[in-house]
Amino acid sequence: MSVIRNILNSRSSKGGNFFIAMQKILGFKPKNITHYEKAFTHRSLNQKDKLGNAVNFERLEFLGDAMLSAVIAGYLFKTVPGGNEGYLTKMRSKIVSRKHLNELGKDLNLISFVQTNIPKDQFGVNIHGNLFEALVGAIYWDRGYKYCKRFIYERVINPYVDIEQLEGKVISYKSLLIEWCQKKKKSFNFEVYEDTGNDEVKHFAVKLRIDDRVVAKARATSKKKAEEKASKRAYYALQTHIENE
Amino acid sequence: MSVIRNILNSRSSKGGNFFIAMQKILGFKPKNITHYEKAFTHRSLNQKDKLGNAVNFERLEFLGDAMLSAVIAGYLFKTVPGGNEGYLTKMRSKIVSRKHLNELGKDLNLISFVQTNIPKDQFGVNIHGNLFEALVGAIYWDRGYKYCKRFIYERVINPYVDIEQLEGKVISYKSLLIEWCQKKKKSFNFEVYEDTGNDEVKHFAVKLRIDDRVVAKARATSKKKAEEKASKRAYYALQTHIENE
Numbered sequence: 001m002s003v004i005r006n007i008l009n010s011r012s013s014k015g016g017n018f019f020i021a022m023q024k025i026l027g028f029k030p031k032n033i034t035h036y037e038k039a040f041t042h043r044s045l046n047q048k049d050k051l052g053n054a055v056n057f058e059r060l061e062f063l064g065d066a067m068l069s070a071v072i073a074g075y076l077f078k079t080v081p082g083g084n085e086g087y088l089t090k091m092r093s094k095i096v097s098r099k100h101l102n103e104l105g106k107d108l109n110l111i112s113f114v115q116t117n118i119p120k121d122q123f124g125v126n127i128h129g130n131l132f133e134a135l136v137g138a139i140y141w142d143r144g145y146k147y148c149k150r151f152i153y154e155r156v157i158n159p160y161v162d163i164e165q166l167e168g169k170v171i172s173y174k175s176l177l178i179e180w181c182q183k184k185k186k187s188f189n190f191e192v193y194e195d196t197g198n199d200e201v202k203h204f205a206v207k208l209r210i211d212d213r214v215v216a217k218a219r220a221t222s223k224k225k226a227e228e229k230a231s232k233r234a235y236y237a238l239q240t241h242i243e244n245e
Numbered sequence: 246m247s248v249i250r251n252i253l254n255s256r257s258s259k260g261g262n263f264f265i266a267m268q269k270i271l272g273f274k275p276k277n278i279t280h281y282e283k284a285f286t287h288r289s290l291n292q293k294d295k296l297g298n299a300v301n302f303e304r305l306e307f308l309g310d311a312m313l314s315a316v317i318a319g320y321l322f323k324t325v326p327g328g329n330e331g332y333l334t335k336m337r338s339k340i341v342s343r344k345h346l347n348e349l350g351k352d353l354n355l356i357s358f359v360q361t362n363i364p365k366d367q368f369g370v371n372i373h374g375n376l377f378e379a380l381v382g383a384i385y386w387d388r389g390y391k392y393c394k395r396f397i398y399e400r401v402i403n404p405y406v407d408i409e410q411l412e413g414k415v416i417s418y419k420s421l422l423i424e425w426c427q428k429k430k431k432s433f434n435f436e437v438y439e440d441t442g443n444d445e446v447k448h449f450a451v452k453l454r455i456d457d458r459v460v461a462k463a464r465a466t467s468k469k470k471a472e473e474k475a476s477k478r479a480y481y482a483l484q485t486h487i488e489n490e
Contacts, residue, residue, distance in 0.1 A: 065318075
């Protein structure tokens with residue numbers, strides 16, 4: 001226990017690695033870094049506070065989940081004035097789906113910060129989303145709703161939420177493009193390579209070739225996203241061709 | 246339609262009845278009174294905005310529900326440091342239960358503000374809770390999270406949320422007291438009378454007599470609550486007797 005405490009203490013001081021890593025992810029300086037430590041404390045450590053209450057990230061998940069729901073509700077209410085209650089509810093559950101939260105947590109590599117007594121490869125796939133929720137909870141606890149909202153806009157809404165795509169009007173640009181290439185007997189190829197550069201988070205770049213000509217490039221935090229982004233760009237570049245034929 | 250518009254216009258101006266009534270309920274001046282009008286516009290009016298989007302309180306219910314969940318989550322997270330995720334979730338659903346929201350809406354007599362084309366007695370019982378949620382949504386829309394949170398503390402948490410009672414440790418002080426009176430062969434009597442005074446909302450006062458002696462008085466927005474409040478006071482006053490026997 002005291003060893004773990006010491007590790008946390010050294011890594012969490014203002015110049016410590018954990019503090020700096022959090023600041024990069026959050027986009028602001030944490031006020032109370034211990035709130036964020038809790039967001040990465042697994043129950044297997046059996047940590048307790050002075051009063052004997054269990055300390056781990058599960059309570060913060062509850063808080064973060066509520067804040068995500070509220071911020072996304074506010075966003076949808078404003079952005080889709082024509083959507084009724086049922087529509088807004090459905091759109092929200094797509095945005096905060098387990099699958100999407102897991103992607104968000106994975107992209108930020110949150111699992112690298114977890115303090116645990118069990119091997120990390122024994123966590124289920126939902127650990128990524130759970131940590132993302134806990135992080136959002138810690139932000140609310142540390143800095144209140146305004147910062148929490150800003151973080152959710154920066155990390156969830158702005159980069160990933162595309163109402164048209166959520167509505168299922170466009171399921172995947174990649175599949176649209178592949179379909180068109182096959183129909184037109186054109187060859188296509190996605191060349192993906194790691195391109196992290198100075199970023200905190202791993203990045204991938206992709207070149208999309210059609211008939212050996214590069215038609216689009218893109219860069220994102222996962223292979224899948226980079227491919228989708230490149231496909232979307234190619235789709236709009238080729239739109240006249242694709243729609244007329 | 247234009248008749249309804251005119252009624253709304255006259256009642257919603259800064260000196261209008263609706264504006265004043267809202268201000269009393271909210272505890273602050275509305276910035277944009279039309280947001281609150283929407284919180285009381287029933288779908289039966291078939292109102293549309295300039296773009297043809299339906300205008301009624303259902304979208305605001307969605308928003309208000311999310312804000313209630315978030316504020317109550319934040320409250321429970323802080324207040325019950327020993328509660329795990331499951332406990333916090335359970336407590337929240339008790340606080341924002343349909344039954345409780347209906348009571349809150351009823352106490353504020355929100356139904357009196359509804360603009361509708363169908364008779365109000367044809368609304369189901371949940372109209373009260375739905376209007377309460379819509380009102381919370383309108384507050385968020387008009388003034389943001391801070392005011393929303395303050396309103397929920399003033400109208401929901403401070404007056405009604407008693408963690409011990411929610412946990413089922415004490416189900417009802419009234420039943421505890423009655424049980425004790427019966428066991429001790431004491432007579433008891435609740436004298437209830439309306440006592441609204443200058444309040445916006447109807448109030449009830451109650452005198453609780455045991456063996457013809459007034460042991461507690463209370464005042465609240467419903468008969469049931471006034472009786473419960475008086476019983477709680479009597480219970481604490483008589484506690485030594487009750488617990489020793």
